[in-house]
Amino acid sequence: MAGLIRWRDADSKKVLGLDDGSVVRLIGWIFTKRVHGNKVFYMLRDRYGYVQLVADKDRLGEKFSYALDVPVESAVAVEGVVKRDPRAPGGVEIHLNNIDVVAGADVWPITPSVAKSPETMFDLRHLTIRGPRSRATLLARSALVQAAWEYFTSNDYVFITAPTFITSAVEGGATLFELKYFDRKAYLTQSSQFYEEAAICVFEKVFVIQPSFRAEKSRTRKHLTEFLHIEAEVAFADHEDIMDIEEELLKYIVARMDELAGKEIEYVRGSRLPDLDSRFERISYDEALDILQSKGVSIEWGEDFGADEERILSMEFENPFFVYGFPTETRSFYHMDDPNRPGVTLSSDLMAPEGYGEITSGGQRIHDYKYLVSKIKRMGLNPEDYGWYIDIRRYGMPPHSGFGMGVERVLRWLLRLPHVRDATLFPRTPTRLYP
Numbered sequence: 053m054a055g056l057i058r059w060r061d062a063d064s065k066k067v068l069g070l071d072d073g074s075v076v077r078l079i080g081w082i083f084t085k086r087v088h089g090n091k092v093f094y095m096l097r098d099r100y101g102y103v104q105l106v107a108d109k110d111r112l113g114e115k116f117s118y119a120l121d122v123p124v125e126s127a128v129a130v131e132g133v134v135k136r137d138p139r140a141p142g143g144v145e146i147h148l149n150n151i152d153v154v155a156g157a158d159v160w161p162i163t164p165s166v167a168k169s170p171e172t173m174f175d176l177r178h179l180t181i182r183g184p185r186s187r188a189t190l191l192a193r194s195a196l197v198q199a200a201w202e203y204f205t206s207n208d209y210v211f212i213t214a215p216t217f218i219t220s221a222v223e224g225g226a227t228l229f230e231l232k233y234f235d236r237k238a239y240l241t242q243s244s245q246f247y248e249e250a251a252i253c254v255f256e257k258v259f260v261i262q263p264s265f266r267a268e269k270s271r272t273r274k275h276l277t278e279f280l281h282i283e284a285e286v287a288f289a290d291h292e293d294i295m296d297i298e299e300e301l302l303k304y305i306v307a308r309m310d311e312l313a314g315k316e317i318e319y320v321r322g323s324r325l326p327d328l329d330s331r332f333e334r335i336s337y338d339e340a341l342d343i344l345q346s347k348g349v350s351i352e353w354g355e356d357f358g359a360d361e362e363r364i365l366s367m368e369f370e371n372p373f374f375v376y377g378f379p380t381e382t383r384s385f386y387h388m389d390d391p392n393r394p395g396v397t398l399s400s401d402l403m404a405p406e407g408y409g410e411i412t413s414g415g416q417r418i419h420d421y422k423y424l425v426s427k428i429k430r431m432g433l434n435p436e437d438y439g440w441y442i443d444i445r446r447y448g449m450p451p452h453s454g455f456g457m458g459v460e461r462v463l464r465w466l467l468r469l470p471h472v473r474d475a476t477l478f479p480r481t482p483t484r485l486y487p
């Protein structure tokens with residue numbers, strides 16, 4: 053489609069670069085269509101936004117009946133004259149000299165009654181993603197990942213990728229997806245952490261952004277079976293250092309998302325993003341337990357927080373906050389225990405406020421060979437299942453820490469989405485494997 057001038061930003065005079073009366077050619081999709089006497093009003097949608105088109109019978113002549121018939125969601129190429137009009141959305145409309153359908157559309161199946169059923173909307177996700185809310189959400193998601201990428205690369209982290217087919221659990225056997233790998237058994241990865249740990253002995257600071265998988269049957273608003281995992285691992289860093297890094301990363305992400313996708317975020321969220329200037333509070337697991345018990349939750353020391361506990365606890369906060377010092381029994385075997393407090397790990401979760409709960413989880417790893425083997429045995433696991441992971445500890449493995457952040461969890465909080473499935477293009481949950 054060479055030679056076509058692309059619309060850039062419906063709000064920006066500058067980018068359109070054309071004054072009242074200039075002729076533009078645009079390509080995009082007919083988002084809405086309204087017939088009013090001898091005029092047809094369309095909203096054209098493209099990568100950059102929306103603009104109103106007007107097909108006028110006097111101007112289009114014979115082509116007007118063709119214009120009348122253009123179905124919604126057709127891809128079109130149009131030519132017209134720019135007219136500034138404060139009443140038009142975005143303050144400008146294009147009065148058409150010509151319209152050509154590049155790719156026609158059947159009758160659009162998403163009617164108001166279909167839109168009332170969230171399940172049907174997800175059955176039609178290949179089409180419903182074109183709606184303004186999904187569009188804005190997915191642009192914000194792209195901005196989130198771009199921001200994370202920028203943060204890591206500008207701080208000297210090296211991007212690596214880790215295998216998806218793996219042989220043993222990182223985060224416990226209960227949520228492993230098992231599959232046939234020719235004549236052997238394999239699993240889908242739950243986290244790239246162990247591969248990152250191998251890589252820090254080359255690069256010191258590494259990160260991954262790739263899917264993780266959890267055979268998570270619990271039907272909550274925060275669990276997907278496939279999610280986008282931002283993970284980082286840092287050599288010579290202790291637990292305090294990694295909390296500082298997580299805090300700095302999240303603050304960078306939020307500020308940068310506002311720059312990259314502020315308008316889209318405001319459209320979905322209803323307001324600008326929160327200002328995260330103040331230091332994130334850090335409360336101990338014990339303090340969190342006191343808060344929960346004071347709210348009438350029956351939970352004993354040593355139990356992990358479920359979705360309800362996280363919701364109740366995070367309702368008490370207006371800013372993200374860390375909960376640190378989780379009991380050993382609630383955490384995976386690789387966590388280092390606190391030398392000052394037996395039974396407690398050097399680990400933490402970063403919680404989003406206002407009921408959203410956990411968005412990252414991290415901590416300091418065991419870097420000592422004998423200590424790791426004995427902890428694996430103590431937790432009832434078989435060291436043979438973790439051969440290479442343990443082996444790294446024989447060759448100059450320094451103290452190190454890391455964390456994982458769920459992209460959909462962060463986006464759900466920032467955009468106030470009802471469910472994490474709204475935060476991804478084609479969600480996977482226990483009941484959804486299509487489209």
Ligand code: NSS
Nearest residue numbers: 243245266275276279283411412413455456458461
């Ligand atoms: O299981 S985690 O709490 N921790 C790990 O996987 C570590 N091995 C990460 C690391 O240290 N490199 O998951 C980390 C984050 C968690 O805080 C959530 O934000 C997200 O990953 N997460 C999920 N998001 C959506 N759906 C599901 N099921 C899910 N599980 C974890």
